[in-house]
Amino acid sequence: MATTDRQATTLALAHALSAAERGLAVLPLSRTKLPALRSPHRDDPAPALCHGECGRFGHGVHDASTDPSRIRALFAAAPWATGYGIACGLPPHHLIGVDLDTKPDTDSPAALRELALRHLFTIPPTVVVITPGGGRHIWLTGPPDAVVPNSAGRLAPGIDIRGAGGYLVGPGSRTRHGTYTTAPGTAHLTPASSGPPAAPTRTASARPS
Ligand SMILES: [Zn+2]
Structure with a gap:
């Protein structure tokens, strides 16, 4: 068990380093998907x-x-880490995660397709991560000039958004419920922006409000 854990940590570090090479900021996660390192201020009175x-x-x-x-150094300080998180909202990618849940009574992929039709955006070829529970994380890039916050179920039932201040569990991470993997054919892609391909720049538009 101890050996397996050490292998999981080595593997998580390798995946984290390769994500960092692509410009994604990472941190070690424990099996519970929470940051592996506890706050040094946790015992402070205030x-x-x-x-x-x-x-x-x-x-x-x-x-x-x-x-x-x-x-x-982060992983050396957290030798129990078995996964890694990828911070959202940071340059250069300004990563946004669209988290499609798989609850029995929600068809979140259908809800996303409907949203896309209604709001005239497209989901581009981009990285898709499959969660151990069968959910999907679609990686998109956000606008550099706007902060996209985290939200849960606000767009549609079963669709959460991971934005600024949030993180996504990186592919190759092992958690209590299983391993996160990239969907076939998407691992080599870079996070892409959603929306019509030739959208006019927002700053140039002078629409009445
Ligand atoms: Zn501090």
């Missing part, structure tokens, strides 16, 4: 509003980095 300025690890998504030596 919770500090620290996002890592103290220089220590354990600030959740704020730990995320694309720097290989920092990533190695």
Whole structure:
């Protein structure tokens, strides 16, 4: 078991480093999909509003980095990590995750198709991650000039959005419920933006409101 865990950690680190090479900031996750490193401020009487300025690890998504030596240090500090998270909303990709749930009474892929039709956007060829429960994470890039927040079920039942301040469990991560994998044929893709291919730039439009 201990050996298996160490292999899972080595594998998670390798996947995390390769994601970082593609410009995605990563942090180690435990089997529960939560950040593997606990807050250094957890015993403080008054919770500090620290996002890592103290220089220590354990600030959740704020730990995320694309720097290989920092990533190695994060994983060395969390040898129980079996997965990694990818921070959303950061340059250069401004990653947004569309999280399609698989509850028996919701057809979230159909709901997304309907949304796309109604709002005239398209889902481009992009990275799709399959969760152990059979859900899908569609990776999109967001606009650099707007903050897309996290939301749950606001667009449609079964569709959550992972945006600024959130993270996505990276493919190759092992969790209590199983391993996250990329959908066939999407691993080599880069996150793409949704929407009509030749949309006019928003700053140039002068529509009456
Ligand atoms: Zn701190």
